[in-house]
Amino acid sequence: MTIRVGIIGCGGIANFKHMPSLAKIEEVHMVAFCDVNVERAEKAKGEYGKPEASVYSDYKTMLTEAKLDVVHVCTPNISHAEISIAAMEAGCHVMCEKPMAKTTDEARTMVEAAKRTGKKLTIGYQNRFRKDSSYLHSICEENALGDIYYAKAKAIRRRAVPTWGVFLDEEAQGGGPLIDIGTHALDLTLWMMDNYKPKYVVGNVYRKLADTENAANAWGPWDPSKYTVEDSAFGFITMENGATIVLEASWALNTLDVGEAKTTLCGTKGGADMENGLRINGEDHSVLYEKNIELQVGGVDFYDSTGDDPADIEAKQWIDSVLNNTEPVVKPEQALVVTQILEAIYESAKINKPVYFS
Template structure:
């Protein structure tokens, strides 16, 4: 197996919580360069995951000059585009965390750079690799649901506002729960539907709970002074073929209906949701029925099974695309449409008008 030399830009939470452990587990990567604005974070990541002679940088422009097969862009959202574009122009393949970029214009520039340079660009939508997501995608591809004309993208937390890093900073992130977790739910919905042609978006964005105290938040009370993004957002999306999608996202909402990175699909033959595991509803032999596939990896008393984590699958697909030329699961133009719709929700909420696409 060929070993790929890679560099990491951004050594914070998403790097240490997701990518670095998965890269190490894969075994076919060598991390030979680390970059972070806070040098100590880069040094800490090197000590745990890097090669002995891995280089440390605080400027990504220096890292992309290295002889690398790929660069991982694991920064706040406002740096995704400049880092990814610089890496691709320097001849590197890129794995970029979600969302693709802070704005549609930046995401479009990333896609154009990938196409101009011929480098691989993929985005970290790892929820596609879950067992329930894969099963539902297969069902859709086999036309089990028929024409999917209505869907919901769920990203609702009751009280789980991230209080660390720059999550609450609109300038660095571009938004709150919509761009943070709503992006996963929307990506999952568009991907399972295989529909990437939006016609219009109407959005509502709220900041109703952010100034409250004694919040009951999962990670402790947030600071209202630095909470500059929305606490919830909702979108109504019409696709060019007439299909309709409702998008819901919140970090804080007085709701007992809590779902994250899930989708509901309604088709002419059957429907599906992820509310209580994956459920497929249909009429069979003249009766309404609900089917729940067994997605556990085990099956016998003495074997629990080995469930492959989505993070691990993500790394394998990226590796295979670089080494073997196999197709990406998350294509850049798909991720571009996700960013286009998210931006339209914000724009519609700001102007009070529906955003229409050509």
């Protein structure tokens, strides 16, 4: 069986993640490419498309003409909901790049559309498929850490502000590092805890370094006049069961304590963190212990297999879920809660009060 896939948005994330991973799956035929910049769509077709593949500048036309099974939505956040819903209503299963949507209301309409149409919907949280994440999740499922009542979700860069596309545009994206990379750290943490019931959120958002001229930055200086989002955001999340999550997200922060898409978990039986590889800690027979989990396969000088790329594993399990009619690993209801919490952090910072969930 072959799966006819269409790509909507042929920019960076499609080229660096979605299309290369899909191209490795035998059952996948990428047969339609859509982008407002037709040259980008043509380039994507040339590199990844079947000979009969079509190119479009309008996604609505593509959904009408291309007879697709699956659509990957790789556009700015502002259009995630609109395009995903249209694709599901056109009979397609949808993989939407993270975050799920710009707002909670939009994310909720996506979940409702998936239920209404009976189509599968998943969100691109590929960090779940890293080796350390998969291992940690497996021991959490076994209750090895006990009741996890404190956690930290970390997405901190010292100076790595994305200067391309619309990353700095609040209108198009809905925010900066919180919604861009903080979303990965929060998704990992909620998934490990298997806790999707927030009670209230307190948030602080800062735009302190964005006006720096000629700033040191991984991708060259940013343009302060175009930098309309925060450079740092922090949230204190209390769950219904009393558990606490601290979320840290920044593209530019004067700190050496950096790390991206990492989680720290503290439970009644033990703890875990990703600060220096994956570490598990606890107490056994009145003695404290720390285990460093070795996830690399080595032992031969000329060969060291690190396993599959998380993006490849994500794409494979997603297509398998379509082929076998099973649930994808990332469920839309889970991604909705991530969006709810992110939006609440922004709102709390704006009104200078806690935001409660009804």
